[in-house]
Amino acid sequence: TTAAILTIDTSSDAWVLLEKAHALRISHSKSASELYAKVVAMDNSKASCEAYYALGELQFPSIEAVDMFYESAKCGYAQAQHKIALLSGIEYIPPIPSTSPVANAVLYDQFSQFGGDSKASQTLGYRALYGIGTPKSCPVALKFYKERAAEVFKQGKQPKAGQWRKSIFLADQSDPDTEFYKLIYVSTFALGEKNGKTLFQAAKRLLQLTSPSSEDNYDTIHQWLNLALDNGELGAAAYLGHMYTYGWGCNVNYTKAMAFYKLSVGVPGGEGLNGIGLLHLHGRGVPHNVDEALKYFDKAxxxxxxxxxxxxxxILSARGQHSLASRYYEASSKSGHAMGMFKFAEIIERTSVNPYPHTCAIVIKLYKQVSEALAHPGIALADKAYHQGDYALSYLHYRMAAEEGYLVAQANAIWLIDQGYVTEKATTRLQLIKRAAMQGNGYAKLLWADALFAEGKHKQALSEYVALTSLKLSKTSSLYLAPAFCSVGYMYEYGLGSPPSRSMALDYYSKCIEYEHRISIPIEVFAWKWIIQDYFKKKMMIQAAEGVPPPCRHCLDDSASATSMSSTFFMASCLFLFGFLCSMHNKTATDTQLSPFMRPRRRKFSLEPRKKENKALIIAQQHGSFANLPQTVLHEILMFLDAKDIIPCTMLNTMWKQSLGTDEAMLWQRIYRRDFGEDGKRFNAPCGFSWQEYYFQHRHTRPLERIKLLVGKKCVAVQGQVYDVTDFLYEHPGGHRVISDVLGTDATEVWLEFEHSESARESMKQLLVPDDTCHAYPLQGNLERIANKRHGFFKRWLRKYVPSIRNVS
Structure with a gap:
């Protein structure tokens, strides 16, 4: 077909040329660009507008692309106007003189919405819902979101019988190219193990990733389903019925479809029952019978x-049974069916007896979810750019989708900034965090509370932390709830934003343990610290009342001196417990890297440093805080731990971080030398980053840097290690395509996606590349020797600075 298009005479009408260019756009972008340029040169303004926009899409994100968008927008092309609005909103292009970027974006979106672009309506609805650049108004937001939802509903309606499309469910944002190779690997493994269930799951996932207009994968899906059925998975029969019913990769055959549907009737989930109902409803292969269809639909x-x-x-609505029909619409809506959600929102809007503000708040959430039900092409491009290592382009696409209100795009844009993949102004980052927090994202809510805390707005920060702890979040909620509970406990302990309360602090610390078990022992030590402090304080107050002189001439009758002995005892206990935690954690913990789009990475347990004259520091000094230790000693304590374990420790005793002050950079520089065997001077070091951020950024990118130095070899990185797969590539049991897709990148996510046998793990060790590529000398010593040296330092320090330690049994 492509060859035929290329040989067609291009001297025809502009609209014909435009259609040819659209057909070549994906496979032959250069030829498509030439045809678009010819359309622009022709005397057809409407076709030229569309051609300008298409040229801009092909050349994006270049300056020429923006010029093409402007040319298209000038002649009234709605999609181009919306594109200009998005680029203006993220300040990618300068606004109209004397106007702000947001005002410019709203203006262009108004033009685009008037021109019929429903995506512009969605963006205007998002702005009105949260008051971004326009007055906050639920009725206005409802109007715009309903326009976009109606367009999604229209696209999701089933066309003529025999050509039905799959139902639209809430968008599943994933990278189809990456997942395709994963599924190939899974199916190969399942076929070898004769695992029909795994083959069936792989076929279903591939079917979800395949659009109705693309039939490239249907042959593969058909083969996997047949193999799954042959291996005893009856659920595959229902999907084989779909293949013959809809004509996916094969000729429509309702007789075969009915046979497969009946074979899967007993399988839980109702897929086969729903298929039989559709055949009866439309009279395909069986007589048209609505009652029979209703019976099967109801069972499913x-x-x-x-x-x-x-x-x-x-069916019930067509029969006038609106009350019962509304219950089924509600049920389908709660199950994630976009079209059912739209109909249910219309019913609520039409029949609700609640006050309008309450009704609007309920309905607009439903319309918003329907508006975002279709997979977003911009997010798909962002995901693809991320996997290809083009982080700047990925960030740009996420920002544009975030302007339309997509929460996943906002969260991913924040993640790219925080992980150091892109640099952005602090005000822009806070703006993204605030918008994502308003939409209920736990990660953003935690970052927003941290920002308020850093600004000294303790009451607001405490309110945000407490609100976050009361939310019911996803399976990854521990990444947000653990630091939130610890932060609330810390603020109650030192009276930040509320009167100090040890009982409340201990209560929140205890709740923190439920989500982060590693800090259970330090929190128990905190409780003992308070008991010991109170005991010695009470004892010394009694001695003072009886006229007994203090134990040393330096002791004064204040809370700091009264707890000096307890602080000494607490310090000695902590030295032992932190060493114990380090050894236990090194035995059990694993450093796995998580995908930003599947679930967020481990949240850093830290708060922003505050000035030394802060009230919290004064309180800590009065109570004999452990933070009063010399900075060199604090360094040695923290050097006991792994880098990612230092974060929760500094969270539990935030005074450490404040006491370190500017020497925190020295600590992280030492940790950098300890873990990587070099001082980092060979790089353009931190330059705008703290050493802590630089450490974790380099920890993530170091394997990739080593791969680049291995010229002429085919390597991948897995869990921070580099493996040379040059000779192994075509011997891989799952096929070479799985590894070829991730060559030169971090393949940890792909590796963890599948279960590997012990023999596979052993064979990987033979492919391991030693970590002596990035520096001229190997790492010296081992953890045991380092620990012994530190123990010696502690003994010398204790004898010198704390002679009273001998009195502690």
Whole structure:
């Protein structure tokens, strides 16, 4: 087909040329660009507008692309106007003179919405919902979101019988190219193990990633489903029925479809029952019978099939049973069915007896979810750019999608900034955090509370932390809740934003243990510290009242001196416990790298440093805080731990971080030398980053840097190690394509996606590249020798500075 298009005479009408260019856009972008340029030169203004926009899309993100968008927007092309609005909103292009970027974005979106672009309506609805550049108004937001939701509903309606499309569910943002190779590997492994269930799951996932207009994967899906059925997985029969019903990769055959559907009737989930219902409803292969269709739909709905619930609701609505139909619309809506959600929102809007503000708040959430139900092409491009290592382009696409209100885009943009992949102004980062926090993202809520704390707005920060601890979040909520509980406990302990309360602090610390078990022992030590402090304080107050002189001439009758002995005892206990925690953690913990799009990485347990005259520091000094130790001693204590374990420790005793002050950079520089065997001077060191940020950024990118130095070799990085797969590539049991897709990159996520046998792990050791590539000398010593040296330092320091330690048994 492509060859035929290329040989067609290009001297025809502008619209014909435009259609040819669209057909060549993906496979032959250069030829498509030439055709678009010819359309622009022709005397057809409407076709030229569309051609300008298409040229801009092909050349994006160059300056020429922006010029093309402007040319298209000038002649009234709505999509180009919306694109200019997004680029203005993120300050990628300068606004109109004497106007702000947000005002410029709103103006262009108004033009685009008037021109019929529903994406502009969605963006205006998002701005009105949260008051971003426009007055906050629920009715206005409802109007715009409903326009976009109606367009999504229109696209999701089933066309003529025999050409049905898959139901639209809430968007599953993933990278199709990467997942395809993962699924190939999974299916190869499952076929060898004769695992029908795994083959069936792989086929279903590949079917979800395949669009109705692309039939490249249908042959593969058909093969996997047949193999899964042959290996005893009856659920695959229902999907084979879909293949013959919809004509996916094969000729439509309703007789075969019905046979496969009946074979899967007993499988939980109702997929086969829903398929039989559709055949009866449209009279394909069987007589048209709505009652029979309703019977099968109802059975499938009872098993939780969302599409069946929606079909039951459609039939009941046609029969005038609106009350019962609304219950099925509600059920399908709660199951994530976008079209059912739209119909349910309309019913609420039409029949609600609640006050309008309450009704608007309920309905707008539903319309917003429907508006975002279709997979966003910009997010797909951002994901692809991230996997290809083009972080700047990935960030740009995420920012544009974030302007339209997509929470996943906002969270991923923040993540790219925090991980050091891109640099951005602090005000822009805070703006992204605030917007994502308003939409309920736990990661952003925690960052927003941290920002308020750093600004000294303790009451607001405490309110945000407490609100975060009361939310019911996802499976990864421990990444947000643990630091939130610790932060609230810390603020209650030192009276920041509320009166000091040890009982409340201990209560929140205890809740923190539920999500982060590694800090259970330090928190128990805190409780003992308070008990010992109170005991010695009470004892010395009694001695003072009886006229007994203090134990030393330096002791004064204040809270700091009264707890000096308890602080000494507490310090000695901590030295032992931190060493114990370090050894236990090194035996059990693993350093796995998580994908930003599947789930967020481990949250840093830290608060921003505050000035030394801060009230919290004064309180800590009065109570004999452990933070009063010399900085060199604090360095040695923290050097006991792994880098990622220093973060929760400084969280539990934030005074450490404040006492370190500017010497914190020296600590992280020492940790850098300890772990990487070099001082980092060969780089353009930190330059705008703290040494802590630089450490973790280099910890992530070091394997990739080593790969670049191994010229002529094919390598991948897995869990911080580099493996040379040059000779192993074509011997891989899952095929070479799985590894070829991640050559030169961090393949940890792909490696962890699948279960590998012990023999596979052993064979990997033979491919390991030693870590002596980036510096001229190997790492010296070992952890045991380093620990012994530090123990010797502690003994000398204790004898010199704390002679009273001998009195502690």
């Amino acid at each position: 709905a009872l098993q939780g099939h969302a599409d069946a619930m929606y079909n039951v609701a459609l």
